[in-house]
Amino acid sequence: MDPAPALPPSLLDLTTYLLAQTGRRARARLAERLAERELRLWHYSILTALADFGPHVQRELAERLGIDPSDIVRLLDELSRAGLVERARSAADRRRIQVSLTPVGLAALTELRGIAAAVQDEVLAPLGATEREQLHGMLLRVHAAQR
Numbered sequence: 059m060d061p062a063p064a065l066p067p068s069l070l071d072l073t074t075y076l077l078a079q080t081g082r083r084a085r086a087r088l089a090e091r092l093a094e095r096e097l098r099l100w101h102y103s104i105l106t107a108l109a110d111f112g113p114h115v116q117r118e119l120a121e122r123l124g125i126d127p128s129d130i131v132r133l134l135d136e137l138s139r140a141g142l143v144e145r146a147r148s149a150a151d152r153r154r155i156q157v158s159l160t161p162v163g164l165a166a167l168t169e170l171r172g173i174a175a176a177v178q179d180e181v182l183a184p185l186g187a188t189e190r191e192q193l194h195g196m197l198l199r200v201h202a203a204q205r
Contacts, residue, residue, distance in 0.1 A: 084181045091173045095166075096140075100125060100133050102174070105142060105159060105167045113158035115148060142166055 069075050089099055103123050108114060114122070120130040134157060137143040142163035148154040159167070182190050 080181065084177065087180065088174060088177045091177060092170065095170070097170070100129075101137055101142075102167075102170055104130075104133060104137060104157075105163055105170065108143065108157065108159040109164065109167055113156050116145065116155040116157050119157055137163070140166075 085099070088102075092098060092102055100123075103125075104119065107119060107123055111122070116130060116134065117127060119125075120127045123130075125133065134143060134145060138145060140162075141160055143157055144160050145155050145157050148156045182193070185193065
């Protein structure tokens with residue numbers, strides 16, 4: 059097998075390039091691991107949001123996660139068929155659909171969080187614990203400034 063060709067040093071000098079490439083590879087690894095369970099990253103995002111913030115009105119969940127409202131319907135249909143979420147009319151406003159995590163969904167999310175942590179460990183393997191904490195803190199600051 060031929061070694062990968064060397065990248066131009068000018069690219070390797072760009073932190074944004076390194077972030078993009080690392081993020082792309084990490085995302086692909088996580089997506090591959092989720093696909094083994096017939097789930098996608100959006101499914102994981104929805105389950106996580108419901109666990110972290112509690113039941114949501116469908117439209118507000120789409121807004122929180124930046125998912126197109128028509129796409130959230132399809133994603134929730136898939137999660138509902140798998141028994142991971144349930145939808146019901148809101149008691150306060152019957153026109154609104156309330157989405158909540160099921161016990162099966164919470165159990166699945168526990169497993170998925172373990173998978174995500176394992177992928178993170180693979181990606182960050184070259185770093186020690188302190189370096190990982192520092193990187194995380196810096197990325198949180200950069201992320202917050204982008205919003």
